[in-house]
Amino acid sequence: MRTISSERLIMRPWDVDDADFLFDLESRWETVRFLGPQAKPMTGRSEAVESIIRRRTIDDPVHGLWAISSRESGELFGNILLKPIPFSIDVEGEAPVEIGWHLHPDAQGAGYATEAASAVMTDAANNGLRFVIAVTDPLNAASPRVCERLGMRSLGVTEAYYDEHNLLFEKTLSR
Template sequence: MIETARLILRPFRDADRDAFAALNGDPRVSDWLGGPIDRRASDAALDRVTSHIAEHGFGFWAAERKADARLIGMIGLMRLQADLPPSPAVEIGWRLSPDAWGQGFASEGGAAALAWGFEHLDIDEIIAITAVDNRRSQRVMQRIGMVEQPGRAFDHPHLPVDHPLRRHVLYAAGRACA
């Protein structure tokens, strides 16, 4: 568990499934992820996140707002899928409910997850990836000290060649920056 001034980052619980499904079904959230997913796909995604934490001791954690103990999304670190071009790597990421946007939660939780990663994992770099046009997420990456790596941009292999989200940028932070 990671605690910040306003957040608790913790493993997901079964009681989080409804809120997680609502998050994943919201087109405002999922526009950058290829579109909304239904409850079954959301539960499968949560199972994968939970399995990753069980296997590696870290993952995308539930982001719980301290003020009201409400799940507002997820923030954390994951081993990147082997079939993505930057792999092998540890990726930092976040997904928050729209009503939590613009309040600094992604930066607060992201900075804490980044610090945790360099303190607890034997790695020299943590990366973040997103679609070229996802400027909001890129600003979070910059705020937590990550730097764009233009030479490491790539086309996401899970998206069709003509998909508007196919081209991805890569940001990185090194141990020396943490």
């Protein structure tokens, strides 16, 4: 998986050495509560190691799951993904590509999600992706604001993904 950089950030493949951070990030209910109906906090470091191993199997010129880190210090801030999103059970068609993110509480509010997502979308456009969506929980106030800052267009409420009501955003990408 490739590395993507921006002014302040590096989006890089997860490494097993990141397991303590990932466990800290995803053992918090406030971090995982908006990650879909099946989301639950990690209960052991071994879950983080297993998750990192799965993330590292993605070998795609566009899609990925990256660790977000400081360009200056290497400090980890969170996770960003770009991957096909499966439709809910009763929806058919080609799965669109979803962009999503979640940050450690200590890293929220500094513009990292917007900066990381912008860099990942630019990279994806340069690699041929033309369209991306974001799906956010209606109770998640922060992610729709990130979508707006990214220039994504709100399409309202949808049940097409994750078998639940979500807010849907879309963006056409250009090189």
